[in-house]
Amino acid sequence: MSQTPLARMLADGEHRPDALAAFKLARRRFMAGERLEMQEIASDLGVSRATLFRWVGSRDELLVEIVWSTTLPTYQRALEATSSQSGGARVAEVMSHFAALTVESPFFMDFVQREPERSLRLLTTKASWFQARLVGLIEGLLRAEVESGALTPPLAVHDLAYVVTRITETFIYADVVAGELPDPAKVRQIVGALLRD
Numbered sequence: 001m002s003q004t005p006l007a008r009m010l011a012d013g014e015h016r017p018d019a020l021a022a023f024k025l026a027r028r029r030f031m032a033g034e035r036l037e038m039q040e041i042a043s044d045l046g047v048s049r050a051t052l053f054r055w056v057g058s059r060d061e062l063l064v065e066i067v068w069s070t071t072l073p074t075y076q077r078a079l080e081a082t083s084s085q086s087g088g089a090r091v092a093e094v095m096s097h098f099a100a101l102t103v104e105s106p107f108f109m110d111f112v113q114r115e116p117e118r119s120l121r122l123l124t125t126k127a128s129w130f131q132a133r134l135v136g137l138i139e140g141l142l143r144a145e146v147e148s149g150a151l152t153p154p155l156a157v158h159d160l161a162y163v164v165t166r167i168t169e170t171f172i173y174a175d176v177v178a179g180e181l182p183d184p185a186k187v188r189q190i191v192g193a194l195l196r197d
Contacts, residue, residue: 017045019055023065026056030066033110038062060118063111064128070108071130074101075137087150088195091141095168096188102172103182116176124169135161151195164191 022045026036038059042052056062078098085093102108112119121127139161145151153160171187174180 017047021045022052022056023062026062027066027069030063030111031070031107033107035114036063036066060122060128063118064122064130067108067111067123068130068133070105071102071134072137074098074105075134077101079141086148087145088192091138091145091151091164091195092188092192094141095138095164095191096184099168099172099182099184099187103184112173112176120173120176124173131165135165138164154194160194163194167191167194 022041025044026041029036029041036059038049038052042049045052056065075098078094078101081097082090082093123130125131135158139158142151142153142157142161142164146153146157155163167190168187170177171183174182
């Protein structure tokens with residue numbers, strides 16, 4: 001009987017590093033509040049920097065994948081925490097809760113404080129796909145509320161999703177952008193006012 005690749009690796013007691021192993025190592029370091037250094041990651045994996053770059057792309061691309069891997073479950077938690085509401089009130093509550101969870105994330109805020117220009121460029125501009133994906137999540141939330149009859153949008157849904165994203169970002173990154181404290185409660189107030197019938 002032939003062995004699977006996994007069975008052979010387990011029998012040999014050897015696991016060759018790959019893109020997923022690189023991602024997991026980098027994610028653990030990011031969540032520990034460490035600055036990601038591609039040379040260190042490559043060394044720890046026992047591969048060259050060129051191999052690591054071939055696997056994961058640039059440092060910026062790796063950072064965006066890691067941040068997204070933490071953002072999606074954060075957004076899901078915010079959705080689940082507000083399931084009893086509907087319409088504009090639900091959207092405002094989800095986004096406020098999402099902002100609060102994000103601001104309370106020490107590893108995320110460590111990254112924003114340590115690399116403010118890079119984090120804002122990667123997470124709030126078209127320099128990466130991050131913001132487009134976040135807008136897509138919010139657009140899905142808005143569409144669900146519109147389709148249920150609980151929300152009459154004041155703008156086209158895609159445009160509204162972009163505005164809600166920008167409002168949320170403003171109060172998550174307030175300290176970096178304007179020297180003010182992040183304030184998730186203001187997300188609820190402003191998005192709630194925007195979506196009030």
